[in-house]
Amino acid sequence: MAENFPIPTYIVVIFIISLLISTIGNSKPWSASLSHNNRLLALDVAGKLLVDPDSLKSVSSDFGHIVKEHPKAVLCPSTTQDIVSLIKVAYNDSIPFSIAARGHGHSTRGQAMAHDGVVVDMSSLKNHRNGSRTTLEYGLAPLSFTDYLYLTVGGTLSNAGISGQTFRYGPQIANVYEMDVVTGKGELVTCSAYKSSDLFYAVLGGFGQFGIITRARIALEPAPKRVKWVRMLYSNFSTFTKDQEYLISFNGRRQNLALNYLEGSLLMDQGSPNNWRSSFFPSSDHSKIISQVTKHGIIYCLEVAKYYDDHTKNTVDKELQQLIKGLSFLPGLMFEKNVSNVEFLNRVRSGELKLQSQGLWDVPHPWLNLFVPKSRIVDFNNGVFKEIVLKRNITTGPVLVYPMNRNKWDDRMSAVIPEEDVFYAVGFLHSSGFGNWGDFEEQNKEILKFCDNAGIKIKQYLPHHATKEGWINHFGSKWKTFAERKAQFDPKMILAPGQRIFNNI
Ligand SMILES: Cc1cc2nc3c(=O)[nH]c(=O)nc-3n(C[C@H](O)[C@H](O)[C@H](O)COP(=O)(O)OP(=O)(O)OC[C@H]3O[C@@H](n4cnc5c(N)ncnc54)[C@H](O)[C@@H]3O)c2cc1C
Ligand SMILES: *[C@@H]1O[C@H](CO)[C@@H](O)[C@H](O)[C@H]1NC(C)=O
Ligand SMILES: *[C@@H]1O[C@H](CO)[C@@H](O)[C@H](O)[C@H]1NC(C)=O
Ligand SMILES: *[C@@H]1O[C@H](CO)[C@@H](O)[C@H](O)[C@H]1NC(C)=O
Ligand SMILES: *[C@@H]1O[C@H](CO)[C@@H](O)[C@H](O)[C@H]1NC(C)=O
Ligand SMILES: *[C@@H]1O[C@H](CO)[C@@H](O)[C@H](O)[C@H]1NC(C)=O
DSSP states (O other): OOTTOOOOSOEEEEEEOOOOSSOOTTOOBHHHHOTTOHHHHTOTTGGGEEOSHHHHHHTSOOTTOSOOOOOSEEEOOSSHHHHHHHHHHHHHSSSOOOEEEESSOOOSSSTTOOTTSEEEEOOTHHHHHHHHHHHHHTTEEESSOOSOSSSOHHHHHTTOOOSTTHHHHOOGGGGEEEEEEEETTSOEEEEESSSSHHHHHHHTTOTTSSEEEEEEEEEEEEOOSEEEEEEEEESOHHHHHHHHHHHHTOOOTTOTTOOSEEEEEEEOSSSSSOBTTBOOSOGGGHHHHHHHHHHHSOEEEEEEEEEEOTTTTTTHHHHHHHHHTTOOOOTTOEEEEEEEHHHHHTHHHHHHHHHHHTTOSSSOOOOEEEEEEGGGHHHHIIIIIIIIIHHHOOOOSOEEEEEEEGGGSOTTSSOOOOSSSEEEEEEEOOOOOTTOHHHHHHHHHHHHHHHHHHTOOOEEESOOOSSHHHHHHHHGGGHHHHHHHHHHHOTTOOBOGGGOSSSOO
16 A cells, blocks of 8 residues: 555546446357347347357356346447447337446346346446545545445445445445436436536436446545544443434544544354454454343444544544443453555445355345434334344344434435434344245335335335335435436436336236
8 A cells, every 4th residue: 555645635536337347257258149130139238249158157156145136148348439339229119129337246036137137247347446545546435335355336326335434424325426327318427416417316326227237436535544433332222312312413524523434233142253354353342242242132233433644643542432431331441453545445245255154044034124313213113123033033144223413415316215313224134044935024024014014214225126116216306307308418227227117017
């Protein structure tokens, strides 16, 4: 890393997010097996269309391992123009085939799939990863990260991109200056808040419905060098959330007291207090923590981080102390780490590598992610964590719960959040066996039903709705605009069919 990079106060960088350099090794091109298909053969990208079984299989499933959809072909674009050509052919056709961009396929419900259509492999996702590394080498980093970095810019901007930084810096979609987008009509448009702003706002949180993002300019800030990383344990949920809400109230960008990151999670009877997201607690403290879990059933873990560098290394401890002294965590159950920024940002990746080595990564992931309004979060704890999750006792994987500020989001964007000033992200990041993911689906359904019956106005994040009515409900007052923008930018409903928004039965 460059130690002495001259630090401007404000910097923007360009991520080229989707240009695959080479096509996949020994795969057969499209023309070899579909020579009867004139319209696709006429494509000037025909040589970059793969139809061999391995290529098709590789994009027929995703991180969720729940949905399977087979496309007709996979496009490996070398340039943005390849994507333009593909969409133009579909758009020009009387019966258009569907097209889905695929980042890393880290969706859990087939969102990046295209039944009988073409999947565009944006897997120069490697460029994104290289991009992050490169910015770090220059001493710069995005303001708003996701917990896990091996996602694509296009895939996260199609949802929101949230994490413990969101309360202060907003979601990733609130940190974009400009994008290049190929619309559902095959038009390449550069858009921003000032230029083609309708398309810009549509695409951010737009589930890939309006166009394929091929470039994004994103806000960067001088990267911190080191991180003070703290976890505090609570047995009382009201106290836990009160402290979280207090801490996120310091959310100005340059206030000394403001933290850089805040999340929270449940600790339950799942063996070790450490999970795949990070190994944090020293093993000498495990028995102490486990005895609290046994006593209370659920322990709530508040997690914060504060960045520091050479200029602030002498004050960071004092500032943290000042923040923490008013908090009500269980006495003696505060744990602190002092790590490099890279180690902090990459915390989920080390967990992934561990699970991969045990064959526990490529398994079904019946995830459920919700936004819960602050006014009902205690009811949610009583009805969901205590009554459903604790009693069913099947939950494997992290359960996250942390608040964020609505005023860091921009309502002109497609992303949908609850109507309150503060709302919580709650994530059930289950992994299951191939035979029992149905048990988690049952639990997810019960949670949604409880919220519905109790009148808790949740919104799903990374949503999945089985009916059109479900989607209309999801968007609420934004549905009309969302549907109008679809008619404007993808009138033939070619893009991102795997989301099942406009092509629901
Ligand atoms: C281990 C793990 C950790 C995660 N952590 C977080 C987290 O901390 N915060 C968070 O917000 N999310 C997180 N996610 C969820 C993640 O944001 C979603 O899976 C998201 O879809 C990004 O994944 P992807 O880049 O692989 O996109 P894909 O799954 O490939 O695609 C997602 C959707 O976006 C569309 N799309 C993809 N690329 C483009 C593009 N260039 N232009 C237009 N549309 C496109 C696809 O068609 C599809 O509909 C996590 C997921 C995993 C598996
Ligand atoms: C659209 O289709 C018409 C006739 O089917 C053809 O002449 C024209 O070249 C096509 N345009 C594109 C951009 O593919
Ligand atoms: C960068 O991307 C290239 C492919 O585009 C890949 O071969 C290489 O391993 C990546 N480097 C890093 C450091 O991730
Ligand atoms: C939790 O703390 C609140 C105050 O924040 C208190 O009113 C409540 O009684 C406590 N609950 C338990 C179970 O101790
Ligand atoms: C954090 O760790 C670094 C490297 O181990 C050490 O040099 C530094 O003094 C520590 N800083 C604080 C504030 O604890
Ligand atoms: C929950 O399940 C685990 C094993 O999956 C078991 O060890 C534990 O005793 C169960 N706890 C309760 C309260 O039933």
